Amino acid sequence: MPIYNFSAGPAVLPQEVLQQAAAEMLDWEGSGMSVMEMSHRGKEFMSILAAAQHDFRELFAVPANYKLLFMQGGAIAENAIIPLNLLGRKSQPATSDYINTGSWSTKSLKEARRYGNVNVAASSEDSHFAQIPERDSWQLSKDPAYVHICTNETIDGVEYQFTPDIAAETNDAPLVADMSSHILSRVVDVSKYGVIYGGAQKNIGPAGLTLVVVREDLLGYALPACPSAFNWKIVADNDSMYNTPPTYAIYIAGLVFQWLKKQGGVAVMEQRNIAKAALLYDYLDSTDFYRTKIASNSRSRMNVPFFLADEALNEAFLAGAKENGLLQLKGHKSVGGMRASIYNAMPLAGVQALVAYMKEFEKQRA
């Protein structure tokens, strides 16, 4: 029986990638060493790093005037690193704007309050984060240091289906986006953003690696208190080698990038992700046995929270799913119910198996 892992993160990786990593575990390409045992400044690892950087830039279509940084600390550390690097563009105390669309953007804006003024320009908290606030409702500041959004809320299951244009109202403030849980799942026009960041463990690779894509003119404004290892300019000037980078996580991410290129790239993955999400949402919309609370214009293609109408059946649903090889479907504790995360590495067959199980469970219990 095939196993399908719906974990929100750390999450499923492509089988082929894990098989290759297993085959190369003890001896990477005849070097006699595991990648974990190599100097990060040796020629073997330098070639792994260069390939991963090159392949990510190609897949994500990163323009030449953007730096790609491989950091540590995850998106939660970046929540502090962002104000520490960007508030210095304005006189202190500076203001930044945040759009609150769910658990992760709430966390981001709370952290930013430690470093400056935060204007929550829009929030869907009153409607329990069931949709992205309409762009016309945003009350942006006139001259914020930056505007922060989370383009896919992993816990709440909402995703931007548009790219907000903020230039005119904000004196050209850079748009900063947490893309942790859908980076490389869809085509993105990087030039519309000042900074894009994300932890790798949702849609790219193992935990421990953080990706930051930053426009060059935004470098060099870090506040004096910013730790050197978190200063984007220092990291960029040292080609992500100011401190020891998370070498094994970079290696696995590099294998995932090669796998994505073999699949045909991000545009091909996006079409597959649209098809996978449609299969699940269409079924949820067709029955009263299960429910989704997310507005149809804001539904995430990556993270699909859903509920059984009779929540007393939750445990039986999860136990049956596990017997059928469908793992980690329990919803986040703050939302409850179920959540199916269907990242790039989840094949269509996995979503088909999930929907088939949901139909069967409904037939037995309705």
Ligand SMILES: *Cc1c(COP(=O)(O)O)cnc(C)c1O
């Ligand atoms: C998982 C996640 C985070 C937190 O990432 P850490 O690696 O734990 O710091 C932040 N934002 C989003 C959108 C996430 O999915």
